[in-house]
Amino acid sequence: MHARRSPQTGPQLPRGCTNFKLRQLMRRVTQHYDAELAAIGLKTSQYSLLSHVLKLGPLAPGALARVMTMDASTLTRNLKPLLDAGWVEVRPGSDGRTRSVSITETGREKRTEAHRRWRVAQDGLNAALGTGRVFALHTLIDESLALLEPGDIGE
Amino acid sequence: MHARRSPQTGPQLPRGCTNFKLRQLMRRVTQHYDAELAAIGLKTSQYSLLSHVLKLGPLAPGALARVMTMDASTLTRNLKPLLDAGWVEVRPGSDGRTRSVSITETGREKRTEAHRRWRVAQDGLNAALGTGRVFALHTLIDESLALLEPGDIGE
DNA sequence: TCGATATAGTTGTAAATACAATTATTGTAT
DNA sequence: ATACAATAATTGTATTTACAACTATATCGA
Numbered sequence: 001m002h003a004r005r006s007p008q009t010g011p012q013l014p015r016g017c018t019n020f021k022l023r024q025l026m027r028r029v030t031q032h033y034d035a036e037l038a039a040i041g042l043k044t045s046q047y048s049l050l051s052h053v054l055k056l057g058p059l060a061p062g063a064l065a066r067v068m069t070m071d072a073s074t075l076t077r078n079l080k081p082l083l084d085a086g087w088v089e090v091r092p093g094s095d096g097r098t099r100s101v102s103i104t105e106t107g108r109e110k111r112t113e114a115h116r117r118w119r120v121a122q123d124g125l126n127a128a129l130g131t132g133r134v135f136a137l138h139t140l141i142d143e144s145l146a147l148l149e150p151g152d153i154g155e
Numbered sequence: 156m157h158a159r160r161s162p163q164t165g166p167q168l169p170r171g172c173t174n175f176k177l178r179q180l181m182r183r184v185t186q187h188y189d190a191e192l193a194a195i196g197l198k199t200s201q202y203s204l205l206s207h208v209l210k211l212g213p214l215a216p217g218a219l220a221r222v223m224t225m226d227a228s229t230l231t232r233n234l235k236p237l238l239d240a241g242w243v244e245v246r247p248g249s250d251g252r253t254r255s256v257s258i259t260e261t262g263r264e265k266r267t268e269a270h271r272r273w274r275v276a277q278d279g280l281n282a283a284l285g286t287g288r289v290f291a292l293h294t295l296i297d298e299s300l301a302l303l304e305p306g307d308i309g310e
Numbered sequence: 311t312c313g314a315t316a317t318a319g320t321t322g323t324a325a326a327t328a329c330a331a332t333t334a335t336t337g338t339a340t
Numbered sequence: 341a342t343a344c345a346a347t348a349a350t351t352g353t354a355t356t357t358a359c360a361a362c363t364a365t366a367t368c369g370a
Contacts, residue, residue, distance in 0.1 A: 012290045043355070077355085129299050
């Protein structure tokens, strides 16, 4: 009884809503990266997408959505601006159902440029929060993602 | 040179993009909460907003946006569905420029119902990730938010 | 082979997000 | 007093997000 009064610091309970806190931080962090990338007309999300296409492409939209932990329909939508800008291209896949997403030469150049900006933003975040704190955050996020396999909580 | 080969584990450097990782986790976590709240026709974001209006209201939209770490225009937009549903109301503020947002009786009932669902979702997350990990995550997020005052990074 | 099922992707709809521009009001300095 | 600046909120526009429904193709079973 009255475990919270105990002098022994037991396993501490989370206060507040994890989702809300995550969103708060996401908003702030996104603004930080976006401020850096705005100069070259890219959103942070677009940089992430472009980077993944560069690193993993050519690959099917579905596979890309899975590794990026996003819905397939979200990927279709997010691909559109990059497609319109000519930074990625979508071609028929081996299978009649699938497509193949790959980066273009223009896209490569854009991504190189963006990568420099991203570096500045990341360094700025590391400096503001402290490298150790950012590392700890990454570790926690990675562990959490590994534990949250798609739709398996509470079943 | 070759610090990474050193047997001494120095301050570890973050790998990858903090923004991308945060977004990945946010997507998963939001899906988890939304799955629970869907039964009563609420999104997690709406639950957070309703809860803040309950706890802090009546208050001005701008003040609400600030405490929730969101843009004022986002708040205006997010308020609309709750207004349409009759869960919150917006009335003229003291100042001719400001408004006053407050929860309605229907909104109170809805929030009570939603709170029970939220509890289930939060408990499920705690169970899936481990209470200690969730607590650690909260702590890191809170510290980070405190360090990331609006638009002061890199200036 | 042909019908049921599974897989891949896109579209309809709706919400969340924020910057820039706009409107309305208040405060201030001459 | 009146023009100018500051503050509060909303609207225009564009992106991010995802569920549900839909289309198209492929696979499998009898």
